[in-house]
Amino acid sequence: MNVSYDEYIIRSNDDVAHAQMNVSYDEYIIRSNDDVAYAQINVSYDEYIIRSNDDVAYAQMNVSYDEYNIRSNDDVAHAQMNVSYDEYIIRSNDDVAYAQMNVSYDEYNIRSNDDVAYAQINVSYGEYIIRSNDAVAYAPMNVSYDEYIIRSNDDVAYDEYIIRSNDDVAYGEYNIRSNDDVAYAQINVSYDEYIIRSNDDVAYAQMNVSYDEYIIRSNDVAYAQMNVSYDEYILRSNDDASYAQINI
Structure with missing residues (x-):
């Protein structure tokens, strides 16, 4: 063995003979002297070496x-994500996987x-962002978003606009017209004709004709001037000899 007798005795008395391990004596010494004996971690020596040599020691x-x-075998290595392992676990366990959202x-x-989940307003995220970024927030207006969009797309103030936009004619003129006791539309005539009619000194409506x-x-020739009824006036005016002419 080319060793001293004392060394031979040491070798031959080892509790676990290196020959039985089917390794060289030097390998045996390396194994038996490891600071953490592989036997103590209840794994094979090869497994122990793998463990102790891992680039990042567990x-x-x-x-x-x-x-x-x-951790090291995760399909998407947390190191590749440039986040801590804990952060990686949080990300991969999210109920709605961010990968599924393609973001x-x-x-x-x-x-x-x-703060206001876009899901709660039953719109897409893109729509939510559009809504939340509107220069005039619809929420302070106390109206729905759809109502807000309708309002913000009008050239004039909304309340005034709604009053005006529902009328066929210009707003100022409409106010004059809409306050007339008898709406000109109801008598199927133009507004001008209506004004002429409604301003007559004796309203034709009052005459029931x-x-x-x-x-x-x-x-x-005004029958009123004759101080008779219209029917009487007609009778009189149709007489062959005008009663006015024979008013004697």
Whole structure:
């Protein structure tokens, strides 16, 4: 063996003969002298070497070897995401995976943390962003977003606009017209005609006759001047010899 007798005795008396391990004596010494005996961690020597040689020692991570293996074997390595393992776990366990939303995790976080969740307003995130960024927030107007959009797209103030936009004619003129006791639309004539009719000294409506009949009557030699009824006037005016002419 080319060793001293004392060295031979040391070698031959080892409790576990290196020959039985099927390794060289030097390998045996390396194994038996490891600071952490592989036998103590209840794994094979090869497994022990794998564990102790890992680039990132699981001991340094203060986790068990199994936990270390889980971490290092994750399909998406947390190192690649440039985040801590804990952050990685949080991300990968989110109920709604940000990957499914086809957005970055940061974007996902922004979306899920919005004070008013866009899901609650039953619109897409894009629509939500459009709504929340409107120069004039619809919320302070105490109206729905749809109502807000209708309002913000009008050239004039909304309340005034609604009054005006529902009228066929210009607003100022409409006010004059709409306050007339008898709406000109109801008598199927133009507004100008309506004004003429409604301003007549004797309203044809009061006479319970049509406007045309009223015009005929009012254009005659006024029966009122004769202090007789219209029917009497007609009788008189149709006499062959005018009663006025024989008013003797």
